[in-house]
Amino acid sequence: MSGNNIFYAQSGGVTAVINASACGVIETARAHPELGKVYAGRNGIIGALREELIDTSFEKKSTIAALRHTPAGAFGSCRYKLKSVDENRAEYERLIEVFKAHDIGYFFYNGGGDSQDTAHKVSQLSQEINYPITCIGIPKTVDNDLPITDNCPGFGSVAKYVAVSIREAGLDVASMCESSTKVFVMEVMGRHAGWIAGAAGLAAEQDGDAPHIIVFPEIAFDKEAFLAKAKSCVDQYGYCAIVVSEGAHYEDGTFLADQGTTDAFGHAQLGGVAPTLANMLKDALGYKYHWAVSDYLQRAARHIASGTDVEQAYAMGKAAVEFALAGKNAVMPTVVRDSSSPYRWHIGEANLADVANVEKMMPRDFITEDGFGITAAAKEYFAPLILGEDYPPYKNGLPDYARLQKILADKKLPDWPE
Amino acid sequence: MSGNNIFYAQSGGVTAVINASACGVIETARAHPELGKVYAGRNGIIGALREELIDTSFEKKSTIAALRHTPAGAFGSCRYKLKSVDENRAEYERLIEVFKAHDIGYFFYNGGGDSQDTAHKVSQLSQEINYPITCIGIPKTVDNDLPITDNCPGFGSVAKYVAVSIREAGLDVASMCESSTKVFVMEVMGRHAGWIAGAAGLAAEQDGDAPHIIVFPEIAFDKEAFLAKAKSCVDQYGYCAIVVSEGAHYEDGTFLADQGTTDAFGHAQLGGVAPTLANMLKDALGYKYHWAVSDYLQRAARHIASGTDVEQAYAMGKAAVEFALAGKNAVMPTVVRDSSSPYRWHIGEANLADVANVEKMMPRDFITEDGFGITAAAKEYFAPLILGEDYPPYKNGLPDYARLQKILADKKLPDWPE
Numbered sequence: 162m163s164g165n166n167i168f169y170a171q172s173g174g175v176t177a178v179i180n181a182s183a184c185g186v187i188e189t190a191r192a193h194p195e196l197g198k199v200y201a202g203r204n205g206i207i208g209a210l211r212e213e214l215i216d217t218s219f220e221k222k223s224t225i226a227a228l229r230h231t232p233a234g235a236f237g238s239c240r241y242k243l244k245s246v247d248e249n250r251a252e253y254e255r256l257i258e259v260f261k262a263h264d265i266g267y268f269f270y271n272g273g274g275d276s277q278d279t280a281h282k283v284s285q286l287s288q289e290i291n292y293p294i295t296c297i298g299i300p301k302t303v304d305n306d307l308p309i310t311d312n313c314p315g316f317g318s319v320a321k322y323v324a325v326s327i328r329e330a331g332l333d334v335a336s337m338c339e340s341s342t343k344v345f346v347m348e349v350m351g352r353h354a355g356w357i358a359g360a361a362g363l364a365a366e367q368d369g370d371a372p373h374i375i376v377f378p379e380i381a382f383d384k385e386a387f388l389a390k391a392k393s394c395v396d397q398y399g400y401c402a403i404v405v406s407e408g409a410h411y412e413d414g415t416f417l418a419d420q421g422t423t424d425a426f427g428h429a430q431l432g433g434v435a436p437t438l439a440n441m442l443k444d445a446l447g448y449k450y451h452w453a454v455s456d457y458l459q460r461a462a463r464h465i466a467s468g469t470d471v472e473q474a475y476a477m478g479k480a481a482v483e484f485a486l487a488g489k490n491a492v493m494p495t496v497v498r499d500s501s502s503p504y505r506w507h508i509g510e511a512n513l514a515d516v517a518n519v520e521k522m523m524p525r526d527f528i529t530e531d532g533f534g535i536t537a538a539a540k541e542y543f544a545p546l547i548l549g550e551d552y553p554p555y556k557n558g559l560p561d562y563a564r565l566q567k568i569l570a571d572k573k574l575p576d577w578p579e
Numbered sequence: 580m581s582g583n584n585i586f587y588a589q590s591g592g593v594t595a596v597i598n599a600s601a602c603g604v605i606e607t608a609r610a611h612p613e614l615g616k617v618y619a620g621r622n623g624i625i626g627a628l629r630e631e632l633i634d635t636s637f638e639k640k641s642t643i644a645a646l647r648h649t650p651a652g653a654f655g656s657c658r659y660k661l662k663s664v665d666e667n668r669a670e671y672e673r674l675i676e677v678f679k680a681h682d683i684g685y686f687f688y689n690g691g692g693d694s695q696d697t698a699h700k701v702s703q704l705s706q707e708i709n710y711p712i713t714c715i716g717i718p719k720t721v722d723n724d725l726p727i728t729d730n731c732p733g734f735g736s737v738a739k740y741v742a743v744s745i746r747e748a749g750l751d752v753a754s755m756c757e758s759s760t761k762v763f764v765m766e767v768m769g770r771h772a773g774w775i776a777g778a779a780g781l782a783a784e785q786d787g788d789a790p791h792i793i794v795f796p797e798i799a800f801d802k803e804a805f806l807a808k809a810k811s812c813v814d815q816y817g818y819c820a821i822v823v824s825e826g827a828h829y830e831d832g833t834f835l836a837d838q839g840t841t842d843a844f845g846h847a848q849l850g851g852v853a854p855t856l857a858n859m860l861k862d863a864l865g866y867k868y869h870w871a872v873s874d875y876l877q878r879a880a881r882h883i884a885s886g887t888d889v890e891q892a893y894a895m896g897k898a899a900v901e902f903a904l905a906g907k908n909a910v911m912p913t914v915v916r917d918s919s920s921p922y923r924w925h926i927g928e929a930n931l932a933d934v935a936n937v938e939k940m941m942p943r944d945f946i947t948e949d950g951f952g953i954t955a956a957a958k959e960y961f962a963p964l965i966l967g968e969d970y971p972p973y974k975n976g977l978p979d980y981a982r983l984q985k986i987l988a989d990k991k992l993p994d995w996p997e
Contacts, residue, residue, distance in 0.1 A: 233754040239755070239757055241758050329651070337658070452874060458765070461748050
């Protein structure tokens with residue numbers, strides 16, 4: 162019989178609302194006396210390998226409640242993908258050994274596709290070695306690329322941030338364009354899919370509103386068409402506000418922003434497509450430009466989080482605990498959309514096996530025929546996800562975010578040789 | 580006798596709250612039957628030269644009220660500095676001719692140092708040619724560099740934006756630093772003075788809080804000291820969050836962003852001091868980095884405007900009308916600080932002659948001895964300016980900003996040959 166303690170870990174790039182999921186897990190677990198402690202991995206799954214388990218029972222009720230309005234990963238996250246069981250069985254065995262040593266019977270893994278894959282494997286292996294762990298995935302990714310779930314917690318808040326930002330910057334450029342800046346380029350995240358770039362399109366409600374052009378990673382970049390469209394916007398509206406995905410690329414796959422460096426996963430490290438496009442416009446058309454790269458700001462912007470997103474992130478954490486208590490295993494709660502307008506949704510369930518390593522792309526019919534805008538179908542999908550404001554409390558003019566004690570449980574095992 | 584209509588113009592780079600000043604002008608003028616119409620220059624002073632006068636009397640009361648929560652320049656602004664009277668007397672005479680044709684007796688110029696200079700000259704020349712115009716300056720600049728006034732409307736909201744943003748991004752980096760990003764660099768505005776960069780320092784309330792390093796334009800950049808400080812932050816806290824002013828430069832005056840370096844592909848490295856510093860850290864210390872350039876986003880961010888700033892911007896517009904009614908001329912309302920904690924201020928008055936073309940620099944004692952942080956004196960100065968939240972109303976999950984009709988008054992004069 163496995164223990165009744167819980168291990169919760171945050172994985173991959175953090176979001177404005179991943180802590181709301183943590184809050185949902187911890188508050189729900191605390192309400193169930195049949196469950197033990199919630200341990201959180203210090204810096205994600207690395208914390209389990211190193212037996213660095215943050216004992217959340219030391220955190221005050223008010224601190225846990227404050228996680229709901231605190232961005233980023235309060236317990237630390239990591240970019241660390243476990244290899245396959247065949248390649249590195251020792252890592253999986255170590256995880257289970259640590260779980261065993263701390264009477265952990267539940268593993269909640271809060272992350273994207275890679276993480277759901279890991280949770281799935283841990284579940285399988287734990288059965289095999291007779292220390293069955295209940296593994297529940299909690300969806301999280303600003304990339305919105307998990308399958309089955311209608312959308313991913315974390316995405317709605319980035320969507321709101323980018324739509325608000327391009328609306329505001331668009332008004333700024335409109336003010337200046339007669340004598341100064343004519344084009345403004347805002348770079349947003351989204352390496353493989355244009356979900357984030359597309360959501361910025363919500364800012365355009367009337368003809369002439371920013372953004373006028375969206376450059377998607379789904380559409381091979383056509384320089385001539387892009388320049389022609391920008392010129393026509395400037396001719397018609399006096400200015401042109403552009404949103405570009407970091408993953409924008411040419412027909413041959415070369416990223417517009419390729420810097421020739423790679424990250425720990427071997428992915429090309431991107432950055433700088435906004436200045437690339439801005440310079441292209443200046444060279445070809447002579448326009449004065451400005452550009453912005455919001456980078457981490459967009460995914461950390463809890464101050465402008467979507468109310469829908471916060472609510473769903475919390476609900477996913479809560480559902481994970483409830484699924485576990487109901488005896489479910491190797492599943493992930495999902496958002497099921499019942500209706501877009503008025504927006505209605507409920508919690509569904511996906512098997513981790515079906516979620517792991519499947520990337521959900523944006524449908525082609527979300528992008529206009531010319532490749533530079535979003536369709537009515539896209540707007541219908543995106544609109545509910547940015548609804549509602551969920552402001553954090555402020556102190557001294559700044560958001561008052563949770564500060565945790567992060568007290569580690571005593572170690573019981575030998576060090577893990579890294 | 581000059582007319583009783585008002586000409587109001589927005590000048591230079593716009594802000595999150597310049598329309599709050601416009602709102603203060605128009606609402607106050609409407610409350611005084613002895614005043615006529617408020618005409619707003621289409622795209623600032625250019626609108627006066629071209630006789631493109633937006634007749635604000637066509638705008639609904641609710642639209643004018645909405646200006647208070649609408650960012651950027653609702654009537655259009657411009658970067659257009661009138662030459663000296665000696666060099667281009669015709670421009671000044673044209674302005675006065677347009678004012679005369681439309682019974683304008685009051686000129687309210689909402690801008691920075693250059694604009695106050697222009698307002699001052701118009702005032703002088705109008706006396707000379709016997710059509711005396713009452714000229715009142717309304718302070719506005721995110722750069723916070725106007726003299727006499729304690730602070731400038733527009734600055735407090737940028738200050739709040741950058742402090743909130745670096746706090747949020749700092750939490751993000753802290754979450755990721757164990758296995759991924761170690762340094763984060765955020766570039767902020769401020770070519771000549773570090774007011775904006777300095778205000779970001781408010782985010783650091785406890786030891787170890789972001790930002791850990793601020794790079795000011797007031798301090799010649801010392802690469803070795805910078806790298807040593809960044810390394811010591813990463814060693815101590817696991818990560819380093821950096822705010823850099825766009826005006827950061829070396830001892831010899833060369834901007835950091837202007838290095839003529841090339842990337843891995845031999846392309847000229849594109850503008851941006853943030854990527855420059857990030858690459859410097861990577862090259863010297865091997866740290867994985869992220870960087871952001873918020874550019875217009877920071878000054879257009881009405882969604883996170885400072886309550887103090889909105890209140891003062893409105894009050895400056897209101898005071899301008901009241902000054903005019905009181906028979907004052909060639910003056911600008913100012914913010915006079917009575918107390919920092921609790922924050923108390925009142926409206927003062929400066930002569931345009933004393934404001935024009937004087938740049939207020941940040942005191943050296945606002946910057947720590949090592950040149951990378953702000954002192955207690957700076958915090959005392961900055962803190963009240965970001966106090967209070969003044970959220971715009973939202974519709975469909977997005978800020979509901981004013982849309983003006985911008986109906987032009989009929990032209991009465993020949994075209995202005997540009």
